[in-house]
Amino acid sequence: MHPHLEQIQSLRQAIGACLDLVFPRDCLLTSEPIEPDNRFRYLGPKAARSIRWIHEPRCLQCGAPLWGCTANTPTCSHCATLDPAFEGNRSAVLLNGATRRLIHQLKYHQGHYVLHDIRRIICEAPGYLEEANDHILIPVPLHPRKLRERGFNQSAVIAQLISGLATGARTGNGLVRRIDTESQTRLSREARIRNTRHAFATAPGFAVDPNASYILVDDVFTTGATLNACAAALWRAGARHLSCLTFGHG
Numbered sequence: 001m002h003p004h005l006e007q008i009q010s011l012r013q014a015i016g017a018c019l020d021l022v023f024p025r026d027c028l029l030t031s032e033p034i035e036p037d038n039r040f041r042y043l044g045p046k047a048a049r050s051i052r053w054i055h056e057p058r059c060l061q062c063g064a065p066l067w068g069c070t071a072n073t074p075t076c077s078h079c080a081t082l083d084p085a086f087e088g089n090r091s092a093v094l095l096n097g098a099t100r101r102l103i104h105q106l107k108y109h110q111g112h113y114v115l116h117d118i119r120r121i122i123c124e125a126p127g128y129l130e131e132a133n134d135h136i137l138i139p140v141p142l143h144p145r146k147l148r149e150r151g152f153n154q155s156a157v158i159a160q161l162i163s164g165l166a167t168g169a170r171t172g173n174g175l176v177r178r179i180d181t182e183s184q185t186r187l188s189r190e191a192r193i194r195n196t197r198h199a200f201a202t203a204p205g206f207a208v209d210p211n212a213s214y215i216l217v218d219d220v221f222t223t224g225a226t227l228n229a230c231a232a233a234l235w236r237a238g239a240r241h242l243s244c245l246t247f248g249h250g
């Protein structure tokens with residue numbers, strides 16, 4: 001590291017430590033004060049104990065934990081109706097009070113500072129980062145209207161985070177969102193599903209390499225419908241290896 005950068009970094013750490021003394025941080029979930037040596041910056045010990053990392057066995061398609069199941073049932077009941085278009089999703093954690101709060105803070109309060117805790121959670125998720133090794137990570141895009149409103153795409157931020165931690169991974173903005181599905185609340189459920197299905201296309205100038213392995217990245221896995229629609233756009237463009245990584249499974 002350049003000596004100047006090193007000095008700046010230690011200065012930032014010193015300022016951060018002083019600020020913590022003057023204005024101690026509180027847990028985003030429980031409001032309990034956070035000690036300087038706490039594992040997370042924005043989750044206190046009680047909230048940290050509530051984090052549920054996803055271990056095996058899990059659904060091979062959507063990544064949901066299969067509580068008490070054996071290898072005889074490799075997929076969950078939800079996947080029977082979803083019919084996933086991707087080869088499998090892996091989520092780091094179950095979305096509960098603590099992890100939902102981190103994502104909420106990031107998305108709706110410009111809370112980039114919580115990325116420190118999201119990073120730590122991702123690093124501790126068993127087998128999670130290995131999935132991204134040597135893959136091209138494609139974030140689920142926001143519609144341009146939404147991107148202007150929020151100022152950043154949380155899925156792109158998480159994809160950057162993962163690619164910085166995995167070996168041989170890189171990000172690519174391979175998709176665009178053509179239909180603003182979120183502004184269509186007045187449409188019928190069927191019409192919204194139809195629109196979601198056609199909401200995504202490959203970005204202009206982005207060429208899919210059939211020999212490359214792609215991973216769609218999103219902040220949360222909920223119904224899987226958005227990831228399915230993104231996957232369909234990449235299959236149409238010639239992708240042959242495509243799976244998903246999401247931070248939380250909700």
Ligand SMILES: [Zn+2]
Nearest residue numbers: 059062076079
């Ligand atoms: Zn499933």
